[in-house]
Structure formats: structure tokens, C-alpha cells
Amino acid sequence: MSLPHAILTALLEKPSSGLELTRRFDRSIGYFWSATHQQIYRELGKLEKSELIRVLPAASPTRGQRKEYEVLAAGRDELERWVTEREEPRSPRDPLMLRLRATGVVGLDADFVAELRRHRRLHSERLDQYREFQRRDAARDQGSERDRVQGLVLQGGIDLELFWVNWLDRAIAELEDTGGHE
């Protein structure tokens, strides 16, 4: 049950509309959680019905028109409770690694190495982007606990992208002489 709590966190940081939340999930929160707008709208509806959040008064109730949400006291309480929950580490889920393993039994070809290169490029781009965020954050960091915590999470995102770039470099180097001639 992480998505509702991710939304509560984001709304506490700043009251937002569904689409704004979707965009923030593509950025900062997205380092370690993603969600589509469909998921977010549905979850906002549930959270509102549970009276953990509410629509800001200004908003009109018609379709196609922006609705801004804010967290109610009960929502904050729920988030405080949630952070004390304990959970086992997630086992990662990555199809690229599965595909690589599958090439071990059905045979490797040059195209697969090209796919690894493509992923390497994408991870490298994301890494650059995160580093840019880090530079920007450094400028307005107030030294508050929130800033420090957000900085740690961003650092995690950077470190994870570094893992990918480095591992992909190793994989490409080891496989590029093999593919295509067997």
C-alpha cells in the first residue's frame, strides 16, 4: 500500500492537482516510485472518500477542470503511522536481466548487445538529469531535515543509475565480441 502514502507525502509537500502529481511522480518521487495518471486519479478519489484529503474550496466540481487537493489531519496521522511500519526489502524486478539470462540458453545475438547499449544511454541520460537536480537543489538547500532527506533520496537515485551504467558497461564489454558469430 505505498501509492496512497506516496500521494499523501507529495500533497503535504505541496497541495496539487492530479496532473501536477503525475508530473511530480515523473520527477522527484519517480526516483523510486512511478504511477500513471489513471492510478493517481483513482487513488485521489479513494483518499477523498476516506476523508484523508479534500478538494480545495476554490475548485469547481466539473469534469475537465482542475481540482487541487490538500491533506487533512487524518491523512497526516495515517502517514505518520505508515512510516513506522516495517517491511522486508523488495526483491528487484527487472526484465532486462531476465532477457539477458534467457540469451544464455537461446543464444546471444548482436541486437541484444545493441539493446544493452540503448539502456546504457537511457540510464546515463537520467543520471545527468538527476545530477542537474542535485545542482539546483544545492542552491536553495535550507539545511532543513526535509531538504536533507530529499537530498538522500536523490542521491539514492543517482547511485542506482550509476549502478546501471557501470554494470551495463561491464556487460557490453564482456559480450560484444561474442554476439553475432556463432
Added chain:
Amino acid sequence: MSLPHAILTALLEKPSSGLELTRRFDRSIGYFWSATHQQIYRELGKLEKSELIRVLPAASPTRGQRKEYEVLAAGRDELERWVTEREEPRSPRDPLMLRLRATGVVGLDADFVAELRRHRRLHSERLDQYREFQRRDAARDQGSERDRVQGLVLQGGIDLELFWVNWLDRAIAELEDTGGHE
């Protein structure tokens, strides 16, 4: 649609029963994909109905009795097709990072740092285990493509655990003086 292909790969490496597969998912395949026995039995049923795998003749069809599966030619073809598919990198999903971010808005306490330490220990244990696998694999590595590919995937698992251990060390160091006194 990764689970059926993970199963096809595992069965090509070695024909197995459902429970054996479950155990192999907890080990080698589990570096980057996990599945419960319920998922695996359901998927084995589907794969059998699609005639991508079959039950080995020896097995009797009664409940509670071991059923060993092997991959049919159509299953191998499907796996060959699947490895040529292209897919965007997965965005990671990690609740611990979300929780950390949530502490940024509801306040950090010493218990949360303890939780980070617990995760650090668990990742460190898994790292040791993977390194043990690597030592064992090195002994019987035939230099075949399959061995090299499996070695790369295992290395990925190790690098990912290293990411966690290192990041958690950093996070614990930065947070341990803060928690509890605000």
C-alpha cells in the same frame, strides 16, 4: 509478461517441478525476479495449456504428487522471440525510499534509523550469499556462453546489493544524529 518467460528459461536450463522452480526463483533467478509458488503453478498451467511446455511422461496426474515439466519446441521459439523484444527501463519501486521521503514531512525518529540499519544488515547478508555463489560458480565455470551470461547476471545482483549497502551506510551516517531529538 516476464514471468512465463522466466519460467521457460528456467525449464530450459533444467526440467523441474513447480516447487523446484519456486526454489530456483528464490536463488539465481531471484536476483532480478521473484515469484511465489501460487504464481508459478498458475503460470505452469497456462503454459501447458498453450502447449509451450509439457509434463514429463513419468509423472502421474494426481494432486500432491510431483509433476516435472519440460519445454517444447514452441516454447523455445516463443522465448527466442521474446528476447528480441525491446522494452524501456523499469522505474524502480521501493517503499523504503518512499518512507524515508515521508519522514521528511512528518518528522524523523530514531526507530526509522533502526529500520535502515536492519535493511543494511539484510542487504549485507544477501551480498555475502551472492559472493558465495560466485565463488562456487567460478569452480565449475566451463567458459560457455551460458556460464558467462549467468555470471554477469550474478554480478549485477552483487552490484545492486553493494549499491544498497553503500547508500544505507551514507543515509544512516547522515541521519543518526538527527533522529529522536526534535
Added chain:
DNA sequence: GAAAACATGTAAAAAGTTACATGATTTT
């Protein structure tokens, strides 16, 4: 006023999780 962008939503399908049920085999 047409097109593009913004914004919210519904529905159905697929994938994953949790709880429970049951039979067969081995050990004590």
C-alpha cells in the same frame, strides 16, 4: 474557430499478493 495542450476520468485486462485447502511421502 481550429488545433493543441491541459485536465479529469472510466473500463477492462493483466500481474501480483494473501489466505486457505488438500493430498502424498517421509520420519519418528
Added chain:
DNA sequence: AAAATCATGTAACTTTTTACATGTTTTC
């Protein structure tokens, strides 16, 4: 023969993904 373990399975639920639908505001 009871208990533990091995082994397969069902059912209900939750979460995520994919495809589609529709209204509003801004820009050209």
C-alpha cells in the same frame, strides 16, 4: 499412527497497465 515435510492447487483481493472517453483552456 502421528507429525512433519513435500507438493500441488483454488479463491479472493489488490495493484498495475493499457486503452479509451470527454470536457476546458490557451494559442494560432
